[in-house]
Amino acid sequence: MQRRTLLAASLGWMLDSMDVMLYALVVPSVRADLHLTAAGAGLIMSATLICAAIGGILFGIAADRFGRTRALIISILVYCLCTGLCGLVQTATQLAICRMLLGFGMGGEWAAGAALVAETWPDEHRGKALAFMQSSWAIGYALAAAIVAIVMPHYGWRGVFFAGLLPALFTIWIRRRVREPERWTTTKTTHSNSIAQIFRGRNGRHLAIVTLVNAATLFAWWGLFFWVPSYLSLPTSQGGRGLSIVQTSTWTILMQAGTFLGYVSYGFLADSLGRKWVYVGFLFVAAIVVQFYAQAASAIELLWIGPLVGFWGTGYFSGFAVITSELFPTAIRGTAMGFAYNTGRIVSAAAPLLIGRASDRHGMSSALAITSVSFLGAAILAISLPETRGKPLE
Numbered sequence: 001m002q003r004r005t006l007l008a009a010s011l012g013w014m015l016d017s018m019d020v021m022l023y024a025l026v027v028p029s030v031r032a033d034l035h036l037t038a039a040g041a042g043l044i045m046s047a048t049l050i051c052a053a054i055g056g057i058l059f060g061i062a063a064d065r066f067g068r069t070r071a072l073i074i075s076i077l078v079y080c081l082c083t084g085l086c087g088l089v090q091t092a093t094q095l096a097i098c099r100m101l102l103g104f105g106m107g108g109e110w111a112a113g114a115a116l117v118a119e120t121w122p123d124e125h126r127g128k129a130l131a132f133m134q135s136s137w138a139i140g141y142a143l144a145a146a147i148v149a150i151v152m153p154h155y156g157w158r159g160v161f162f163a164g165l166l167p168a169l170f171t172i173w174i175r176r177r178v179r180e181p182e183r184w185t186t187t188k189t190t191h192s193n194s195i196a197q198i199f200r201g202r203n204g205r206h207l208a209i210v211t212l213v214n215a216a217t218l219f220a221w222w223g224l225f226f227w228v229p230s231y232l233s234l235p236t237s238q239g240g241r242g243l244s245i246v247q248t249s250t251w252t253i254l255m256q257a258g259t260f261l262g263y264v265s266y267g268f269l270a271d272s273l274g275r276k277w278v279y280v281g282f283l284f285v286a287a288i289v290v291q292f293y294a295q296a297a298s299a300i301e302l303l304w305i306g307p308l309v310g311f312w313g314t315g316y317f318s319g320f321a322v323i324t325s326e327l328f329p330t331a332i333r334g335t336a337m338g339f340a341y342n343t344g345r346i347v348s349a350a351a352p353l354l355i356g357r358a359s360d361r362h363g364m365s366s367a368l369a370i371t372s373v374s375f376l377g378a379a380i381l382a383i384s385l386p387e388t389r390g391k392p393l394e
């Protein structure tokens with residue numbers, strides 16, 4: 001059952017990543033067909049993230065009230081179906097509506113899946129298990145890049161979105177093979193108690209810190225990684241690097257290989273050295289390597305630096321899953337994790353828009369360099385986190 005829950009949460013998070021990042025990878029073509037500016041395309045992604053924040057908070061409450069697997073299944077169905085609808089749109093407004101609806105499902109998957117894994121794996125291996133779950137985001141991103149490289153030359157960006165429908169079939173397996181964790185079934189709580197308890201005393205202090213840290217990291221992540229495909233493919237006259245569609249997809253896949261290793265490495269390091277300082281270290285190094293990536297002058301430099309950006313600039317998310325799952329008791333874990341992660345998403349929703357505007361004014365490379373400041377701020381904030389060191393779940 002531990003393996004099944006890890007597989008369910010990992011595949012759900014992987015497919016979440018795939019469906020969300022398909023849009024980032026086809027933005028240049030969508031902009032041309034629907035007459036969107038960079039700021040307009042960024043605004044659609046920002047609206048998606050706001051809806052993801054709302055959906056994540058609601059699904060976190062639902063996970064505590066109705067069960068982890070039920071919340072997981074519904075969230076996957078929502079984001080898959082809405083991804084397919086994106087292939088039918090004729091206007092930018094229609095696309096925005098579909099992406100916003102997708103956001104509700106996208107936001108709900110993480111809290112339900114992370115709580116499911118945390119509650120079924122033992123203390124000494126929880127960091128590694130959650131790191132493997134988190135690492136599936138990189139696989140999903142790389143899978144999205146592969147789908148674009150294969151499908152788009154033949155069927156265009158609409159065909160790419162239709163491919164996002166297929167993961168909905170995965171929910172049938174979850175429904176049949178994955179049970180609710182025993183820890184949750186013995187500590188169910190009511191809707192009102194879940195909401196009230198996350199803001200009280202120690203829980204409230206912890207919630208404030210992790211929410212601020214996550215807001216800073218998500219702002220940096222979405223500001224950087226949403227625009228990386230455009231940065232690679234746009235002409236040099238617009239601050240991009242002028243790579244072809246196949247090169248852009250290949251470079252993106254290699255970056256996600258580094259991301260995968262970063263996710264997994266954090267889990268092993270955290271289980272042996274502690275959660276907090278490994279997390280802080282990842283963020284400090286991310287602030288440095290992003291600057292080098294934004295100023296890279298050639299495709300070869302991008303090829304070598306990209307996996308390092310993926311490793312340090314994303315691996316810390318495994319730390320957020322581990323730290324938050326250990327800070328809050330079972331009765332409110334889904335609600336607290338959903339609130340912390342998705343309130344941070346509300347702040348991060350501004351990132352695609354702001355970086356898009358900065359790109360229109362100053363070029364893409366200069367705009368991406370801004371995100372390193374957010375990584376640095378997150379690292380400083382993270383110093384105030386308590387060290388959990390794999391403590392038993394309450």
